Amino acid sequence: MEKIRQISSELRDWIIHTLNNGVSPVAIADAMIKKGFDPKFAYESLFKIVGNESIKTIETTQNQYTYEIPEIGKKGNLIYTSDQEVKVLSRVDKPFILHLDHVLSEDECDELIQLSKNRLQPSRIVDPTTGEEKVTPGRTSKGMYFTLKENQLITKIENRISELTNTPVENGEGLQVLNYDIGEEYKQHFDFFPANKVDPTKGGQRVGTMLIYLNEVIAGGETVFPKAGVSIVPKKGSAVYFHYGNSENQVDRMSVHSSVPVSKGEKWVATKWIRQGRIY
Ligand SMILES: O=C(O)CCC(=O)C(=O)O
Numbered sequence: 687m688e689k690i691r692q693i694s695s696e697l698r699d700w701i702i703h704t705l706n707n708g709v710s711p712v713a714i715a716d717a718m719i720k721k722g723f724d725p726k727f728a729y730e731s732l733f734k735i736v737g738n739e740s741i742k743t744i745e746t747t748q749n750q751y752t753y754e755i756p757e758i759g760k761k762g763n764l765i766y767t768s769d770q771e772v773k774v775l776s777r778v779d780k781p782f783i784l785h786l787d788h789v790l791s792e793d794e795c796d797e798l799i800q801l802s803k804n805r806l807q808p809s810r811i812v813d814p815t816t817g818e819e820k821v822t823p824g825r826t827s828k829g830m831y832f833t834l835k836e837n838q839l840i841t842k843i844e845n846r847i848s849e850l851t852n853t854p855v856e857n858g859e860g861l862q863v864l865n866y867d868i869g870e871e872y873k874q875h876f877d878f879f880p881a882n883k884v885d886p887t888k889g890g891q892r893v894g895t896m897l898i899y900l901n902e903v904i905a906g907g908e909t910v911f912p913k914a915g916v917s918i919v920p921k922k923g924s925a926v927y928f929h930y931g932n933s934e935n936q937v938d939r940m941s942v943h944s945s946v947p948v949s950k951g952e953k954w955v956a957t958k959w960i961r962q963g964r965i966y
Pocket residue numbers: 864872877897907908909943944945955957
């Protein structure tokens with residue numbers, strides 16, 4: 687039988703789509719050959735597409751995330767919890783970012799700093815390739831974790847975040863408090879886990895982060911979302927909520943962010959990472 691030596695535009699689209707889904711070019715060539723394509727033609731044309739599309743492919747992969755508005759984004763500009771009136775200050779759709787004011791009162795911020803002060807340790811990061819936790823120069827802050835519902839204040843804050851986000855308290859990791867001194871930073875990273883480190887028995891992937899600012903930083907220390915061109919200036923009691931996981935188990939690489947070095951004063955934040963399901 688005559689071998690096929692032509693690629694239709696539909697096939698070309700299918701190849702690009704399949705590459706974007708992470709299927710190797712060799713596997714695609716094999717599939718084409720099985721369908722009756724001339725092997726040399728299949729390999730040559732496929733690698734031409736890979737070459738031409740490589741830059742576009744990377745971008746397409748990153749843009750393939752399907753945006754879904756999380757519950758917190760559907761509540762209007764004033765969000766009432768049972769004990770707090772939270773104000774939405776600004777919003778970005780892609781990646782999804784909400785800047786919120788009055789998430790904590792000034793007293794709650796002060797109390798949280800006091801409770802964590804003598805429990806600080808050098809911060810660790812999850813290595814994106816191995817998934818192991820380690821201390822790195824990219825994250826120079828100090829931090830500590832509270833256990834879930836550790837005391838009255840923590841329980842109150844966890845209930846408030848749960849009401850704001852419509853997620854059970856048990857979907858949240860223990861609240862983390864971070865302290866950055868002058869020059870300290872947290873370089874660009876994602877909060878979601880590498881795919882091979884997602885544990886379905888522990889609530890699965892992280893889908894959102896509530897990052898609460900506990901003090902005023904005199905200069906520097908902004909949380910920067912470079913893909914969104916957004917920089918959040920810390921304000922005591924305000925928070926930034928960003929959402930990067932959808933119902934299709936995709937993660938949004940546009941959510942990459944950093945904490946730029948503090949240049950004057952110090953910075954205190956509390957981070958609550960929220961997973962798809964219950965961790966405990
Ligand atoms: O301190 C910040 O502004 C960012 C902290 C952060 O990205 C994190 O804890 O994952």
